[in-house]
C-alpha cells in the first residue's frame with residue numbers, strides 16, 4: 222500500500238483570518254508562521270504545519286495531502302492512475318516547498334477532489350506549542366486524522382479508493398435515522414494505518430461532492446470537553462453534540478469551521494488489529510451526536526459541483 226496516512230489539508234477561504242482564533246483558541250492548534258501567500262498555517266504536532274487556509278474569494282477545498290511510505294511508491298501510483306484514465310502530474314520544486322514536503326504528485330479524482338500524494342513532510346525544529354493549554358493530538362503513524370467526503374455514489378467511490386489508491390475497507394454504516402431525510406445515511410470507512418479510518422465516503426446529493434469534515438483526535442477527554450465548552454464563547458456553531466460513534470468508538474462533537482466544512486473533535490477512537498473483519502453497523506452512534514437544528518440551514522460541507530464528463 223503506497224498511501225500510509227493523511228498528511229495535510231488545504232482550503233482557501235474569504236474568512237481565512239478567522240482561523241487564527243478558531244484554530245488556536247478553540248481547537249488548541251499552534252498558529253505558526255504564515256505561508257508565502259498569507260495562508261494561516263496550523264501545527265498540531267512535530268510537523269511544520271498540517272492544515273493551511275489560503276486567502277481566497279470563495280470557500281474551496283484546494284488539496285487533500287496523503288503521505289506515501291516511500292518516494293519510490295510515487296511512479297507506480299502515477300502508472301496505476303494512468304491505467305484508469307487519470308493523469309497525475311509531478312509537483313514542481315516550488316509546489317513541494319509550499320506544501321512542506323520533499324516530493325509529490327497531484328491528480329483530480331472523478332468527483333473533482335484534488336489529491337496530492339507526497340513523501341518527506343518537513344518536521345519542525347521547535348516542536349508543538351498548543352494554542353491553549355491541552356495535552357496534544359493523536360498523530361504519528363496515524364497521521365493528521367481523517368477526512369469524510371460526500372459524493373453521490375459511494376459504491377463507485379469504494380471501487381476507486383480501494384482498487385486504484387489501495388485504501389483498506391474498515392466497515393460501513395447504514396443509518397436511516399440520520400443524514401439525508403429521504404435516503405438516510407450510507408457511509409463506508411477506510412484505513413491505511415492503525416487508525417480505524419483515515420477516509421470515509423458518505424452519500425450526498427446527485428450533482429455535488431464535498432468535504433464534510435476533518436477529524437482531529439486529542440489525547441484526553443478533558444481536551445475534548447474543554448473545546449466543546451469554548452464553542453459558544455467564540456461563536457462557533459455546533460453541528461452535532463457530544464456522542465460516541467459505533468464503528469470507531471470515538472467520543473466527539475462536530476462544529477462548523479469558518480470555511481463551511483466541519484471539524485470532528487474526538488477522543489478515544491479505537492485502533493485496528495491486523496486481523497480486522499469489516500462489519501455493517503445499523504446506527505452511526507451508540508449515544509449522542511444530536512443534530513443541532515440550526516445546522517440544517519447550513520450546507521452539509523464544503524461542496525463543489527461534480528466535474529462534467531469530457532467524453
Ligand SMILES: [Fe+2]
Pocket residue numbers: 367369434436485
Ligand atoms: Fe469522523
